Amino acid sequence: MGGFFNPEKGVWAALSTMVDVCGLSILWLLLCIPVVTAGPASAALYYAVVKCVRPGEPGAFGAFFHSFRENFKTGALATLVCVLAAVPLACGVAIMWANHRASDAGAVLFVAYCVALVLPLGVLCWLFPLLGRFTFGVKHLFLTAFQLTVGHLPTTAAVVVLTVLAAVPSAIYWWPALFLPALAALAASLLFERVFRRYAPELANGQEESDDE
Secondary structure (H helix, E strand, O other): OOOOOOOOOHHHHHHHHHHHHHHHHHHHHHHHOOOOOHHHHHHHHHHHHHHHHOOOOOOHHHHHHHHHHHOHHHHHHHHHHHHHHHHHHHHHHHHHHHHOOOOHHHHHHHHHHHHHOHHHHHHHHHHHHHHHHEEOOHHHHHHHHHHHHHHOHHHHHHHHHHHHHHHHHHHHOOHHHHOHHHHHHHHHHHHHHHHHHHHOHHHHHOOOEEOOO
């Protein structure tokens, strides 16, 4: 029975993880509302998941706010760049979708455009986990995200699909958004951390890497 009441084991550990997953997801959603803070919030979510949720350590919310403060400036600037880039890409999707039933060529172009979107979406998927784990200036952050996107295409494609699968139900129904953001970050970290450790082996020992612009 002693193990049952141990807060670090069994049902209590599971409940603690559930609280962290739901709490971090809600925090991320709230901090994404101003839009410009979505980047630092995403970096903070990834950092808290890797540092606390995955190893089952306490202090997830403290880790979240620490990362949010540390990465606010760079993350906000990167978010603005992403928003500016997203406008023409979204217009392209709307145009292709409007014409995709007009002819077979239109359908092929729509599919080709969606496949091509893997690259910019891949950069977006790498961007803020990188910021959560390393220290970057905006220019070097985008450059590194692009290099990893192209250099690790299978990982990029997998995380893009994972992100879409988490985003679609969260956009259609409200309740998956209460836990899917942190779960998606957790699943993505299983892929990203293997890549990060290839370039920064010290991360395996819990150390942080700095890389200024």
